[in-house]
Amino acid sequence: MTQRPDLFEVIDTTWPAAAQHRAGAFLVREGRGGGKRVSAASAVAPWGESDIDAAIATHKRLGQPALFMIRGDEDALDAALAARGFDVVDPVAMLAAPVAALATERPPPITAFCLWPPLAIMRDLWAGEGIGPGRQAVMDRAPAPKCAVLGRVADRAAGVGFVGIHRGVAMLHGFHVLPELRRKGLARHMLREAAFWASENGADTLSLVVLRENAAALALYLGAGLAEVQGYHYRLAPGAA
Secondary structure (H helix, E strand, O other): OOOOOOHHHHHHHHOOOOEEEEEOOEEEEEOOOOOHHHOOEEEOOOOOHHHHHHHHHHHHHHOOOOEEEEEOOOHHHHHHHHHOOOEEEEEEEEEEEEHHHHOOOOOOOOOEEEEOOOOHHHHHHHHHOOOOHHHHHHHHHOOOOEEEEEEEEOOEEEEEEEEEEEOOEEEEEEEEEOHHHOOOOHHHHHHHHHHHHHHHOOOOEEEEEEEOOOHHHHHHHHHHOOEEEEEEEEEEOOOOO
């Protein structure tokens, strides 16, 4: 039986950095405006204080703030960065569910579609949510299979998302529904369509990440049948926010 990939591996593959750089015991991602997930350093080997210094220097060379991703079992690294004055930012919940539990009924006609490349209106919806050229470039360089999910309600484009697959696990990124068109069931329709697409492209699990402070989105995903399986947060260099 093929071993299930770790969700951090799924993130790195379906939401890839522009480049990756080894700095001692750390892997430093080069984001080029793609957001924290593709601009953070992660420990990939036993580390020491000199390795932290090397990662910080690599961030500086790349022209991006010194940022570290702290996974659930990395208490020692968390403490070491806290001692240096690094601030906790953006605690994240990682959620997942079997595709079969989500792909139970197709959304109503003309409600949700999966396609690639994205339509211009989809790129406009992302841009309006702050998912601009740097983050859209992440989607463009992600490997196939991948799709963009378009949601429609009230006879207009109202929602958008991106899904990539790695080793049988689909991950949803950049999920957004226009605020004025929420609470109409569109988000659940889009989740179901993403699950059907994932199943049709060889995935048996659908996953996503969501900021813990986004209580409404977290409640939506949990209510739709996803469950929290892991989590992480970042440590950001003092004064870099």
